[in-house]
Amino acid sequence: MEKSWAALFALCFGFFMILLDSTIVQVAVPSLMTGLPATLNEVFWVNSVYLLTFAVPLLLTGRLGDRFGPRRLYLAGLVIFTAASLWCGLAQDAPDLIAARAVQGLGAAALTPQSMAFISYLFPTNRGAAMGAWGSVAGLATIAGPVLGGLITETLGWEWIFIVNVPVGIIAIALVLWLVPNWQPRHSHRFDVPGIVLSSLGLFAVVFGIQNGELYDRTTIAAVLATGGVLIAIFLWWQHKNPNEPLLPLRLFKNRTFSFGSLTGVLIGFAMAAMFIPLMIYLQSVLGMTPLETGLFMGPMSVVSAILAPFAGRLSDRIEGKYIIIVGLLAYAAGIGSVAVIAQPGLNSWALVPGLLLCGVGIGTIFSPLSSTTISGLAPSLIGAGAGIYNMSRQVGNVLGSAAAGLLMQIASTELLEAARITMLLPALVLLGAAFTAARMRKELVAAH
Structure with missing residues (x-):
């Protein structure tokens, strides 16, 4: 069991890095616009193209891991991601950075389904605790991005939010080679x-x-x-x-929990992507925070999420996971909704803290139970495809949320505050919809074939 946890640590180390890059750019939006320079639409594409090339191949890379071995695909993804990170840091203009981010996303897509598939192999029992750790990493990385992004952007420059991935990626590769077994499912898949x-x-x-x-x-x-x-x-x-x-086995969606869990993942991904960019723009362009101040201001939300996620994962081994998910979604919706409602020019930033802490509570109690509950009941031979679809669902939501936020911000770009407020209300409404879809999930017996 100790070896299993060591392997999970190595897998989560790289997984944290690639999820961090889903949000780390958002705090650097004003710096990218002046430093490259780039238009607002180009900056949105820096974020969206990563999410897009991350999301689309997930159906394929889950299958590739089944056929050629999850560790091999995980390492290939790490190498691609690390090399593309260096390219991002050296980019000289917006089109160059967008191209590099597209390659980064391909590396992330190769890596992500393998981490989830490995959990089913490493933890045949007590999977909720392992999913709790995995979910803690997913939630922490998503909201720690602005914190680290703000610190790095202000102290070293926006280029370093990408260059820092190079040593981290090298360490991640070494850890996987050292600690992760070369598991070979060897399911013979045809490629669609x-x-x-x-x-x-x-x-x-x-x-x-x-x-x-x-x-x-x-x-x-x-x-x-x-x-x-x-x-x-x-x-x-x-x-x-x-x-x-x-490529997409529709028979998986006969499993009601998998269907509604994946749909819930789409809505959560949408809400998270649609939340961060307007929030970052409000804090920096309206309230006048620096990138570092913005990152530190978001820190407590990250801490709350990281603390709660492991407990939520363990709790989902004892009670039906959908109830934990629903509570988390309602807390998250209330948190971001309250921020949108009270946002004003000159507002004392401390007034936003209760809402942001509620967001942290919500994020910390969503990911672990949703991950473990969604894939419950899937046959072992479908775990790779199921992990790919589930991960893709959240990333597709991220892509659509980022695009929708970009559109709303540009429609009202002359009224920045109003645009940010309207755009932050959107994820609150979407999260209420996610609570409804999560309520449609039900506990499944684990399939034995």
Whole structure:
């Protein structure tokens, strides 16, 4: 058991780094706009392209891990991510940085499903505690990004939020080689090339259409969004008709808990991405905080989340996880909703602390139970595909949330405060929807085949 926990530590070390980069850029938005320089839309693409190339391949990389070994895919992802991080730090203009972030996302996609699949192998029993640790890392990384991003941006410059990944990535590679067993599930999967192409192009078109809604005429944007919708519809039809092994096994969604857990993951990802950028812009551009002050101000939220997540994971071994998830979602919605309602110019920043602490409570009690509950009942041969779909659901939500936040902020960019307030109300409403979908989950017996 000690070896299992040591292996989980090594896996979480790299997992923390790649999730950190989902949010670490957001606190550096004003610095990127002046330092590169970059337009607001280009800065949103720096964030969105990472989330997009992170999300789209997850269905494929989960299968690749099943076939070629999770440790091999995890290490490949770490190498790609680390090299791309150096490229990001050396980027000379916005298009260069966007390209480097796209490659970073591909590395993250190769790595992420493997960490979750390994938990099912390393912890055949007492999985809730392991998921608690994994969920603690996921929640902490997501909200620690602004803290570390603010510290690094102000003291070293925005480039170093990427360059710092290089030594961390090297350490992560060494830990995985040392502590993680070379587990080989050796499930012989066929690879659905049409499915990969259709899902990638469809999701890209939807995100492009949402995020660039203010840059092109309505007819063009409507055509792009319609194209994305048609491609996704064809993708789903193909998954149903595919006589070989589909990229998205629709039979997984016969499991009610997996279906509603994945949908809840989409909504949570949407809310988290839509929350941070307007919050960072409000704190810095309206209240006048520096990046460092902004990061430190977010610190207590990170601490609360990190403390609660392991307890939430253990508790989900004892009671039905959906009840813990619902409480967390309602707390999170109340927290960000209260911040949006009271946000004003010249506001004493301490007035925001109760709402942000509620956000920390919510985040800390969501990830662990949702992860373990969603994949409960899946057959061992479907764990890789299930982990890929579950992780993809949250990342797809991140992509759509980032794009929607970008659109709302740009629509009202001349009224920055009002734009930030409206955009922060959006995730609060989405989280209420997530509480409803989480309530539809139910405890499943673990499949034995």
